[in-house]
Amino acid sequence: MATNIITTTPTLLTWENALRTFKKTLPSKDLKEIQMPTKPEELIFYLKGWKLYQQGKSVKAISAVQSGVARIQRFSACLDVLSQSLPDPATLLWGSIKFVLKIVQDYTEEYDKICEAFAAMVESLPRIEIYADTFPGSTLLHDSIHDIFVSSLHFWMKACKFYRRHRLFNLLRATWNDYDLEFSRLENAMKNAVDRVERAGIVEHIKEAKAFRAEQQLISGKAFELKQSEALGNMIRSLSPNTGDVDYYMRDYESAQKLRHPGICGWFLENDTFSRWSKTSLAAAQPNLLLWINGGPGMGKTVLSAAIIDHLQSLSVLKENPILIYFYFKGFSSDKNNSSAALLSFLYQILVQNKNNSMIDSKVSKVFNVANGASNPGFDSLWDHFCGVLEELLTVTLVLDRLDECSDSKKFVKKLRDLTKNGRTRIVITSRREKHFLKEFETCQSLEITPEHVQRDIKTFVECKITRSPRLSNPIVTGLIEEKLLRSNFGMFLWVRLVLKELKACMSVEQVQQTLAQLPAGLEAMYLAVVQRLEKTLTRSAVEVARKVLAWAIGSARSISFDELCTALSYQYKLEGQTLLYEDSTFPYSEKDIELMCGSLIIIRNGQVQSAHYTVKSYILEFGKRLKARSVSNITLVPDLHATSLDLAAVYVTYFAEKSSLLSAKCDILKLPS
Structure with missing residues (x-):
């Protein structure tokens, strides 16, 4: 049976990425409003319908927009062509503009700014109606129109983010300080796009960019082949964690990879110990190829592991050793904090990389047979199956990050150490410098990360972050x-990273200077400073939401999804005789709103809510003791998990009592503190 594959275009990818960003930064009600079909000519009625349109710059701006309606309509039609009309990317652009205009309509200065930006965008639109009809297949023209869309959407997304956030925290009268910079970028981008369209009108260039589409079709085809077998599907499900997401190892790697900036980790990749380890040929069957990288908390070990994976994938040695598998332990998630989870992930990765190997399929299927399709076998059984699968491989390289967050690491370490004795397995492990690791890895190659090692990387990281922030790149504070x-x-x-987040949250250069003058020493003091700032700046209702979010995120046995969090909070407020939802029963906060209310303590990645670092969980669990030691009082944002356990349990029971048909669903979210 033929399978229809929708070709992915750059414009459609831009739309998808923008939509993902909006889902993180806006609650569903606002996102629905933006996605409501809006024709460009309708924006004129929104502009003229407000009392402020007769004031200031907006009069001229509205006239410019009105005279450019034809260009806007043609531009919108071209976007439909570029996205193959699935879906309508222009709707997101016009909806964003309408959304911002509605927020700022009662604030003259900000309203004038937005009208000016909209008018400038319309006036800069080239006469694409002529060229689009003359050269409908020109990739130069398509690229130019796409660039206009990207630049315009980028500006209006920034505007949505700023004005919506300030409306949320009742700070709308604050000025968008980055407006001039963003507007300048928009103007320059539009000018360049006009020049490109003019050149496209002269040079007819009809060669289609097939390489990208072919690559996407190949990936889609492989994914389809992998999932079409029912037997293979059963095996994959048996290798899945409780959340049912078998590909999470890839997203953990991608998240770590995003934290790495150009130039970072170079010192390690050039290190003699790592160089010898990585370049030793496994074909020579040399034993004891285990490298242990250790360092204190927050020293960048996870980012380093991503750099190692990147480096190994680029080495020619992988031609002889194509199997590279990896795992990121996470102590706050029951799906990722044990050796069995790592072994299941390893088996899945090997299965995917060798899907035409019948022997591997047969051996992996035994895991499913042992589990009876219902629950995972124990560690010993999994280890035996894993070793059996490795016998079918010539060589394999394993990367394990944060082994100290593995609940049964002592047993796992012994097995891993013995595994390298066969001379066909290379392993690199990152962890904290704990006593039992020192003993177990005594005879292995090791490398300790010291403050001196990472200073160069930190300098590169700080310079990069400063450059990207208009406020932090102010000459008055950059050097400081x-x-x-x-x-x-x-x-x-x-x-x-935490300090830079606090500095970026400052509303003025003076506030940046004040924050720098009172920098907390160490992670514990940093967490306390974050909590105290939130207590001062958030409304009482926002503090209460943040406290409940922390209770669910920290008190759960695994990372919970954002949707699960929304449901849990809604039920919790309902039990307290309150409501958290809008009148249309939608949740009032976006992923980004929740992150902002919880400062640097909570992150939401790929729809999963979790503590920003393992140290955050341990800090909050012992928060009461730490407050007494520091003689700090009047902190209400951080929950006492022991005191709130019954509250969380009540929400949990109430939900499943109402949804009795779901009692067979996974019931592993809540882990009550002992």
Whole structure:
């Protein structure tokens, strides 16, 4: 039976990426409003319908928009062509503009700014109606129109993010300080696009970019082949964690990869110990190829593991050793904090990379048979199956990150160490420098990460972050930021990242200077500073939401999804005789809103809510003791998990009592503190 494959275009990819960003930064009600079909000519009625349109710059701006309606309509039609009309990317652009206009309609200065930007965008639109009809197949023309869409959407997404966030926290009268910079970028981008369209009108270039589409079709085809077998599907399900997401290892790697900036980790990749380990040929069957990388909390070990994976994938040695598998342990998630989870993931990765190997299929299927399709076998059984599968491979390289967050690491370490004795397995492990690791890895190659090692990386990271922030790149504070962060970082990337987040949250250069003058020393002091800032800046209702979010995120046995969090909070407020939802029963906060209300303590990645770092969980679990030690009071944002356990349990029971048909669903979210 033929399978229809929708070709992915750059414009459609831009639309998809923008939609993902909007889902994180806007609640569903606002996103629905933006996605409501809006024709470009309708925006004129929104502009003229408001009382402020007769004031200031907006009069001229509205006239410019009105006279450019034909260009806007043609531009919108061209976007439909570029996205193959699935879906309508222009709707997202016009909806964003309408959304921003509605927010700022009662604030003259900001309204004038937005009208000016919209008018400038319309006036800059080239006469694409002529060229689009003359050269309908020109990729140069298509690329130019796509660039206009990207630049315009980028500007209006920034505007949505700023004005919506300030409306949320009742700070709308604050000025969009980055407006001039963003508007300048929009103007320059539009000018360049006009020039490109003019050139496309002269040079007829009809060659289609087939390479990208072919690659996407190949990937889609492989995915389809992998999933079409029912037997293979059963095996994959048997290798899945409780959440049912078998590909999470890839997203963990991608998340770590995104934290790595150009130039970071170079010192390690050039290190003699790592170089010898990575370049040793497994074909020579040399034993004991286990490298242990250790360091303190927050020193960038996870980012380093992503750099190692990237480096190994680029080495020619992988031609003889094509199997590279990896796993990121996470102590706050029951799906990722044990050796069995790692082994299941390893088996799945090997299965995917060798899907035409009948012997591997047969041996992996035994895992499913042992589990009877219902629950995972124990560690010993899994290990035996894993070793049996490895016998079918010539060589394999394993990368394990944060082994100290593995609940049964002592048993796992012994097995891993013995595994390298066969001379066909290469393993690299990152972890904290704990006593039992020192003993187990005594005879293995090791490399300790010291503050001196990471100073160069921290400097590169700080310079990159400063450059990307208009406020932090102000000459008044740039030098001071670099000096303070490089002098006081204790070799901890995490501390530097948290400080930079706090600085970016400042509303003025003066506030940046005040924050730098009172930098907390160490992670514990940094977490307390974040909590105290949130207590001062958030409304009481927002503090209460943040407290409940922390209770669910930290008190859960696994990371919970954003949808699960929304449901849990809604039921919790309902039990308290309150409501958290809008009148249309939609959740009032986006993923980004929740992150903002929880400061740097919570992150939401790929729809999963979790603590930003393993140290956050341990800090909150012992928060009461830490407050007494520091003589700090009046902190209500951080939950006492022991005191709130019954509240969370009540929500849990109430939900399943109402949804009795779902009692067979996974019931592993809540883990009550002992």
